[in-house]
Amino acid sequence: MADLLNIGLSALLSQQRALTTTSNNIANANTPGYSRQRVELTQRPVEQLGSDYLGTGVDITTVRRISDDILANQLRSASGSFSRADAFVALAEPLDNMLADSDTGLTASMQAFTNALQDVANDPSSSASRQALLSEARGLVARFDSMDQRMTELSDEVRSRLTANANTVTTIGRQLADINRRLVAAGSATGKPSPAALLDQRDQLLEQLSGLVQVTTAQQRDGTTSVFIGTGQVLVLGTDSATLKVTPGNADPLQPQIVLSGVGPDVNVTQFITGGELGGTLDFNREMLAPARSQLGRIVVGLVDTVNRVQRNGMDAEGQLGGDFFSVAPPQSFPAGTNTGTGAVGVTITGVAALEATNYKLNYNGTGYTLQRVDNGAVVPMTGTGTALDPFVANGLSFVVSGSPATNDQFYVKPLEHVAGTMQLLVTRPADIAAAAPTRTTTGLGNSGTASISAGQIIDVTNVNLLNTSTIQFIDATTYSVNGAGSFAYTPGANIDLNGTRVQITGTPAAGDQFVIQANVGGTGDNRNIQSMIDRLGQSMFNGNISLQSATAGLITDVGSHTAEVTSQRDVQQSVLSQTKDRLESVRGVNLDEEAADMLKFQQLYQAAAKMMTVADTMFQTILAALRG
């Protein structure tokens, strides 16, 4: 009888516990990170009765948390890859859209400027067309400025995202260390069951963390979990956690760097951070934003240099030699924060054609300097000695080192990245546009030969005698004198350079024929200089036969293809993530129908056990009545 009651009781209790677990499963069906639980039942030890064995009821061995550590690990890795691509795409899309607009885009603004130059070439005396050119030039400056502003905003966004993410990583690290402490307190060494809620919470935190940065974990014997981020930097070790901070860069103070400060000294871990939002944001900054800014800067420098060079060769509407049309800021250089010497580097652009769209590091090894590209790490050979008289020259840049640098000192050089927003229009009066050439040529009225002279081209505008009159007079059909002096052999079509002007004479001259090169006084109808500006803007500007237009197309293609690539990466990673999540959820997630069936099962068993108690009671009452009877 007692056995019957005991067995019934064990059944009642176990089904009650099972129902509690089921209802907890139902209650947490929507709780993120919750792993379903199962009551594990075993038969109680049997009793031997003679030659027979009798059962003694049921026992609860454990309430098991059903999860899969391997799948959880895979999920974290998938989540890290997806978040990286997702963060990258979120930042890349604004840049992509910025270059999209065909009406207000970069190409359209540059074409509008060239068209305005054409209008001035059509009618150089018209102050209306000159005014229109100035307003197009202002529009072009504003376009570059707004693009630079947009890129600066993205750069700021990168910094604030990194800061926010680093703070979250620090907080999660601290929470994980706390969970480790509580697991140790709960005595959950390897092999022993740990409090299920703590483990769920830990997995949930690790999943969150993997969205921010790539995570690897290691299970310790004391039941704690060590957490490593990036390529193996310690975030949580036992009950200790490190702090992740964002500080101004050591090499480039304008770029953020990520510092891990734990037990020891602070360590710059920027290059070890991979995956997650942090990795994606850093990758965007390094792979897309910085190159795009340098490319845009190179376009600006090329345009400004070309326009200025031609404008200085020309003559404005008031007969003055042209001045610079635009201005841009010079290259920047920064000594690294870790430098111990007092050295500084001055950088200037000396050859626009050789410019490359990248930043550089100038390293001092105690005896000499090496220049390294930041984009691909290649070492660029330099000529010169680095002094003011003989500067280092490489890729269109000149470097002058001053002060005394110490061994292993480093300088970060930004030739182009910052310049797009610094472009300014220097010409403010329409009359200052140098549409004309400073000199012109004239064929003598009394010439009897058939020779003719070209319109002339300025080859050295700094020649002090540029505006002096030179008379070429033919002594006979094959020799000529200049200003009545000398005797030079005449070759038809050959260059004749006089006082900075280059002319060609073709045809057959007669003795006494005269050709004159003189200042283009009053030549307001001349468009030769502006015509040559249009011509130069369409020509190859950078080494490798890259024109302004192909440089712009290159920027669009680079940004577009990179965005497209990462977007498709994100889509792939998203489906990997959701598949992994599905697999993990299929192990640990709650299925309400299953719980309903379980509930019925446990309920029925509970009812049966209760019935058994009644049977036991009836049996007991029967015996009592018999005894009383």
Added chain:
Amino acid sequence: MRVSNDTLRSAFLAALDAAQRRVIDTQEKVSTGKRVNKPSDDPVAAARIAHLDSSLSRLDQYKSNSDFARNQLGLEESALNDVISNLQRVRELALQGNNSTASDSDRRDIAAEVRQARASLLALANTTDVDGRHLFAGYIESAAPFMTTATGAVVYNGDQGQRTLQISDSRFVAINDSGSDVFQRIPQGNGTFTLAVNPANTGTGALGDSSVTNPAAWVRDTYAVRFLTPTTYEVRDGANTLVSSGAFTAGQSIAFRGIEFGVDGNPAAGDTFTTTPAATRDVFGMLDDMIAALESSSSGGAKGAQLHSNIGQRINDLDSALSHIIDSRGEIGARSRALDQQDSLNADFALHLNTTLSSVRDLDYADALTRLQQELFGLNAAQQTFARTQDLSLFRYL
């Protein structure tokens, strides 16, 4: 595989999300009509579109350059048409004046009319466009190029600059001609030499037509043809060396060193005619010479012959000027034709670029709308199945 309720829901949500994103993407393309809305849609096409857009914009600019050029050339051509009819009128007048029946007083009237023609020619040479810029001034277009000095001569204050406009990537066309090219530097006579009659001649020999018969034999020099008797002559060069001599019959040409000219009437012994290598002169000076010739007296047989010779030579000058200016006008016509030809080439090219642009950038509507239909159907189906399956639960039956 077990399916948890959460998986069921998130799978549906992901499917809905994806379906919605596809619909929005297609919708954007349909509403803009463009296949490529941002560089990442098709990076290579985006760069090509930028390139094509700027090529088209450049072609537009070439069209406007060419319109401007056509307008300027039109102005210049109409000015030159007036110049030519003016000079033709002068030529007619000169022929009238050279008629033996014309009296000195007739010729003075004719000279007065030539003066008028010269004045209007000067005004034409100083023609301006609507903005007041002088067509024939070269680069110095703000000032009137031709001015009359105190001595009555016309001087040119412009320069020889010629402005060119770009009408295609590689083609330029000049839109002006300097006054110096059009009205100055016109060869006199027949272009090789000019003839003059000695005012002291006593015979009635008058100069007739002149020509170059053998350019290779021509030696550039001044030659004097002197009649030794009314029927014999000798030719001496600038160094007074005898070059040729011969017998003369009235109406016959005198030929030497590859040139020849006719002498009408009867020269007297000692009469001299000189040939000088042709120089250049401006058209105003030529008219001045014409006026002077018309106004000289014709009294006496010898003077009449001289007058006749002089006017004849001036008519030669005028013919040279006419042909020079007609050539200039022809050149303008050629440029206008070049403009028309280039315009049509540019229009063809623009059409081609537009076709390419459209194929690169524009949306295939039929395809896109079909796709949108399918995507909307997919979205709808996802929504409906979600609603249906969410209803399913064992708990409903307990």
